[in-house]
Amino acid sequence: GAGVSQTPSNKVTEKGKYVELRCDPISGHTALYWYRQSLGQGPEFLIYFQGTGAADDSGLPNDRFFAVRPEGSVSTLKIQRTERGDSAVYLCASSSGVSNEQFFGPGTRLTVL
Amino acid sequence: DQQVKQNSPSLSVQEGRISILNCDYTNSMFDYFLWYKKYPAEGPTFLISISSIKDKNEDGRFTVFLNKSAKHLSLHIVPSQPGDSAVYFCAASDNAGNMLTFGGGTRLMVKP
Numbered sequence: 001g002a003g004v005s006q007t008p009s010n011k012v013t014e015k016g017k018y019v020e021l022r023c024d025p026i027s028g029h030t031a032l033y034w035y036r037q038s039l040g041q042g043p044e045f046l047i048y049f050q051g052t053g054a055a056d057d058s059g060l061p062n063d064r065f066f067a068v069r070p071e072g073s074v075s076t077l078k079i080q081r082t083e084r085g086d087s088a089v090y091l092c093a094s095s096s097g098v099s100n101e102q103f104f105g106p107g108t109r110l111t112v113l
Numbered sequence: 114d115q116q117v118k119q120n121s122p123s124l125s126v127q128e129g130r131i132s133i134l135n136c137d138y139t140n141s142m143f144d145y146f147l148w149y150k151k152y153p154a155e156g157p158t159f160l161i162s163i164s165s166i167k168d169k170n171e172d173g174r175f176t177v178f179l180n181k182s183a184k185h186l187s188l189h190i191v192p193s194q195p196g197d198s199a200v201y202f203c204a205a206s207d208n209a210g211n212m213l214t215f216g217g218g219t220r221l222m223v224k225p
């Protein structure tokens with residue numbers, strides 16, 4: 001079966017622009033997670049959805065970051081007024097919700113010039 | 114404050130020998146631990162996990178050991194193969210379905 005997919009794989013934007021990153025989880029997975037990985041570091045948690053609602057958004061760094069999952073499947077991470085420090089690989093993961101194993105997508109590499 | 118730490122940024126091992134990757138944590142609320150493997154330009158791939166009610170879990174060449182009193186876990190790979198060369202991340206969770214807290218990773222290089 002299909003794994004977690006993320007689009008685009010790479011995104012280059014200019015400082016101050018708005019970007020959207022998309023995640024398609026594994027079919028039937030109720031839980032969806034966004035992480036951010038900077039160079040040389042481990043992934044850092046951003047936000048977690050259970051179904052359509054954000055169960056935990058404590059990892060979002062500031063109010064420029066927002067994520068939605070309107071139908072409980074696909075999720076979009078939205079970043080307003082991008083800054084150079086937002087450059088990182090944005091990873092999406094999904095799980096069945098009752099298991100601790102999270103299955104990751106390939107990530108979107110965001111570069112803010 | 115890093116709650117999960119991997120103090121060795123890199124490890125080099127000869128093919129056929131044992132690789133031991135270590136991980137320490139500080140949060141006593143963590144009750145589930147996972148190891149992920151990551152190749153360049155790919156997302157992390159789940160390897161093996163262990164619940165805090167166990168001290169060992171084995172899956173083929175991979176074994177994870179948990180020492181709760183020391184807040185330490187390790188991943189043993191034996192025998193190591195060149196295809197095992199990747200970055201390995203330790204991760205922890207305090208409840209099923211909750212966020213994972215990752216360590217900084219250890220780059221394993223297995224030499225033929």
